[in-house]
Amino acid sequence: MDIADALSESADIHMPQQVGWWPLAFGWGILIALLLALAGYGLWRLFKRMQLQRRLNNAIAELDKCQVQLAGHTDDMQQRLVYVNNVNSVLRRVALAHFPHTEVAGLGGRAWVDFLRSQGNPQEITTELGDALSQGRFAPSCDVDTDALHNMARHWIKNLYMTRIDNKTNSPGTATEHHA
Numbered sequence: 321m322d323i324a325d326a327l328s329e330s331a332d333i334h335m336p337q338q339v340g341w342w343p344l345a346f347g348w349g350i351l352i353a354l355l356l357a358l359a360g361y362g363l364w365r366l367f368k369r370m371q372l373q374r375r376l377n378n379a380i381a382e383l384d385k386c387q388v389q390l391a392g393h394t395d396d397m398q399q400r401l402v403y404v405n406n407v408n409s410v411l412r413r414v415a416l417a418h419f420p421h422t423e424v425a426g427l428g429g430r431a432w433v434d435f436l437r438s439q440g441n442p443q444e445i446t447t448e449l450g451d452a453l454s455q456g457r458f459a460p461s462c463d464v465d466t467d468a469l470h471n472m473a474r475h476w477i478k479n480l481y482m483t484r485i486d487n488k489t490n491s492p493g494t495a496t497e498h499h500a
Contacts, residue, residue, distance in 0.1 A: 369485055375417070376481035380474060382410050387470050397461035404456040404464060407473050411436065411453075414477050418484070429454045440476040 344352075386406040393399035415424045415435070427435050433450040445453075449472055452464040 372481055372485050376478065376485075379410060379414050379477050379481070382413075383407065383470065383473055383477065386410065387466070390466060397463065400464060400466060401456065401459060401462040403466055404452050404462050404469065407469055408432075408453055408456055411473055411476065414480065415439070418480060436476060440479055444472045444475055 386403055389406070390399055390403040412424070412432075419439075424435065430450075433445060433454045436453070437445050437450075446468070448464060449469055452459075452462055452469065456462060
């Protein structure tokens with residue numbers, strides 16, 4: 321047998337197949353799982369942040385609605401008393417949404433004002449505002465600076481929410497109910 325005959329009977333040289341991208345190596349699988357987990361966590365944080373921002377907007381809108389109801393009646397002592405009680409109600413609902421009910425629900429009078437001071441800027445709640453908030457429901461009339469009360473309540477609510485938004489977590493044990 322001749323070499324040419326032997327070569328004609330042999331098979332052609334075949335190039336190896338292209339290396340495919342699937343199945344992925346184990347390390348790529350871990351990397352993809354970590355990226356998916358990170359993306360999921362980021363979406364969850366974004367959802368929580370948007371939820372807190374929505375609650376902040378709702379609470380501020382409720383507070384502004386109280387001020388609109390007072391507009392035009394600022395000289396009427398009874399309307400001021402209603403306004404103080406409405407602001408107090410908004411503050412209490414915000415506090416109940418963020419702190420355990422056992423810590424907030426039973427507070428009244430001086431204890432309520434002390435709680436507000438402890439959770440916000442104590443210098444913002446003047447003696448006049450503190451007296452109005454602590455005795456509002458039981459006072460026969462109320463002569464308080466409604467603009468100062470509105471600004472104090474607005475700052476207290478904003479500081480509470482912005483602290484929670486900036487901390488990027490709700491503290492454990494807090495209520496997550498809607499308010500306002």
